[in-house]
Amino acid sequence: MRITNLNPATDIGASAWFVELEGHRLLLDAGTHPKREGRDSLPLYNLIRREDLDAIAITHCHHDHVGSLPVALRHFPKAHVLMPELSYFLIERVLHNSVNVMTRQRDELGIKEYPLYSHDEVDEIAALFQGFRYNREIEWAAYHKTRAGAVSPTLEFYDAGHALGSAGIMVRGQKETLFYTGDVSFRDQTILRGARFDDVKTDVLIMETTRGDRDVPPGFSREAEIEHLTTALERVLKRKGCVLIPTFALGRTQEILALLALLMKAGKLRSQPIYIGRLGRAFTEIYDLEAHRAHRNHSNLKLTEALNLVVLEAGQVDKMRLSGGRIFVLTAGMMSEHTAAHDLAARMIGDERQAIFFVGYADPDTPGGRLKAAKTGATFLFSGSAGEVTRRCEVQDFDLTAHANREELLEFVGQVSPRAVLLAHGEVAARRWFEEQIRSRHPKIKVIQPEPGKTVEV
Ligand SMILES: [Zn+2]
Ligand SMILES: [Zn+2]
Numbered sequence: 001m002r003i004t005n006l007n008p009a010t011d012i013g014a015s016a017w018f019v020e021l022e023g024h025r026l027l028l029d030a031g032t033h034p035k036r037e038g039r040d041s042l043p044l045y046n047l048i049r050r051e052d053l054d055a056i057a058i059t060h061c062h063h064d065h066v067g068s069l070p071v072a073l074r075h076f077p078k079a080h081v082l083m084p085e086l087s088y089f090l091i092e093r094v095l096h097n098s099v100n101v102m103t104r105q106r107d108e109l110g111i112k113e114y115p116l117y118s119h120d121e122v123d124e125i126a127a128l129f130q131g132f133r134y135n136r137e138i139e140w141a142a143y144h145k146t147r148a149g150a151v152s153p154t155l156e157f158y159d160a161g162h163a164l165g166s167a168g169i170m171v172r173g174q175k176e177t178l179f180y181t182g183d184v185s186f187r188d189q190t191i192l193r194g195a196r197f198d199d200v201k202t203d204v205l206i207m208e209t210t211r212g213d214r215d216v217p218p219g220f221s222r223e224a225e226i227e228h229l230t231t232a233l234e235r236v237l238k239r240k241g242c243v244l245i246p247t248f249a250l251g252r253t254q255e256i257l258a259l260l261a262l263l264m265k266a267g268k269l270r271s272q273p274i275y276i277g278r279l280g281r282a283f284t285e286i287y288d289l290e291a292h293r294a295h296r297n298h299s300n301l302k303l304t305e306a307l308n309l310v311v312l313e314a315g316q317v318d319k320m321r322l323s324g325g326r327i328f329v330l331t332a333g334m335m336s337e338h339t340a341a342h343d344l345a346a347r348m349i350g351d352e353r354q355a356i357f358f359v360g361y362a363d364p365d366t367p368g369g370r371l372k373a374a375k376t377g378a379t380f381l382f383s384g385s386a387g388e389v390t391r392r393c394e395v396q397d398f399d400l401t402a403h404a405n406r407e408e409l410l411e412f413v414g415q416v417s418p419r420a421v422l423l424a425h426g427e428v429a430a431r432r433w434f435e436e437q438i439r440s441r442h443p444k445i446k447v448i449q450p451e452p453g454k455t456v457e458v
């Protein structure tokens with residue numbers, strides 16, 4: 001099979017893999033690069049624009065995996081779009097929200113290329129979307145059968161435990177198989193249960209490596225981390241400070257809300273309103289409505305009923321009084337500019353009563369990453385619009401990741417024993433760690449780090 005890495009950059013970037021298998025062509029994911037702007041954020045679709053694509057399969061609805069789908073479909077208007085059924089309930093909201101964000105960025109940052117697609121376009125392509133249950137074989141090339149009697153390759157979604165509707169994708173041809181992990185969590189989160197990749201065996205593996213550059217500290221446990229978070233919340237609320245937890249709207253927000261709901265139920269946290277954003281609210285409702293379809297814990301826990309969720313309207317965070325101990329769970333996780341989390345953080349940073357608690361990854365080149373790195377009392381450039389600020393607020397980092405740890409992924413490589421592994425979705429140092437480890441532990445497995453735009457024959 002031939003695989004082309006369409007990520008335009010060498011970092012985590014935008015996920016998009018072009019796969020040619022036994023005469024059929026498939027695109028796995030159609031993301032955008034979160035740190036790039038305009039067309040530079042797109043995968044290298046030009047490289048495959050002359051190809052005849054049968055289908056596009058989506059692992060999950062985070063922007064780095066699905067944000068450029070309407071652009072991909074402009075190149076391949078006949079391609080069917082396949083995704084896990086739970087993603088089917090989310091994807092249109094995600095794409096419409098993208099249009100809104102890009103439109104705002106055009107107006108506020110002057111990025112003339114934005115939006116890269118329109119609301120109408122999202123509505124038009126929606127008819128191509130198909131949702132499938134996990135662990136069902138789907139004939140993805142059947143629509144374009146060219147040779148009479150040729151047997152079509154299949155694909156199958158495996159629950160990846162990362163966010164609602166997330167999947168790894170198994171592609172099966174007549175002679176060989178490919179498995180793409182997407183983003184994966186092997187461990188249970190508060191709501192979602194861990195990935196169900198137990199029986200995965202494959203010839204070729206494309207694997208995420210997000211956490212390849214960080215070790216799990218000795219004695220670490222998620223439970224202990226939750227205890228630390230609980231104590232820290234109590235401490236800040238007691239001094240009448242506010243707590244901001246910056247998160248992704250899909251996945252992280254609901255996991256944190258579930259945690260807060262359980263703490264309140266157990267009497268470990270005073271019952272009080274939780275302030276969230278509009279998109280976070282929309283996805284939270286879908287988590288509730290689709291609870292019966294998801295492989296999850298606390299399936300009777302309805303977040304919208306268990307919590308007093310207060311949705312903040314645009315601009316409201318600029319005016320709210322920051323006293324009396326409020327809890328905010330707001331996007332964006334990395335505090336990119338012109339988001340509620342960014343604007344609220346800008347107000348909180350200089351106030352020692354306030355606290356900002358990170359619960360996920362923040363790239364060092366983002367406002368969130370710079371805040372994480374700033375020591376108390378240090379003056380640093382938070383963002384273009386907020387300028388230089390002096391950090392007086394409390395900042396903590398809690399490891400409640402939705403990504404597999406590197407040791408778990410290494411174990412997974414051993415389990416599937418592929419003939420080749422393509423390292424994906426990680427910074428250079430993270431991929432290097434995996435390459436060294438796999439080479440020493442599994443010398444027979446070929447390790448490939450395909451560069452942007454490069455096609456590898458495996
Ligand atoms: Zn993700
Ligand atoms: Zn991702």
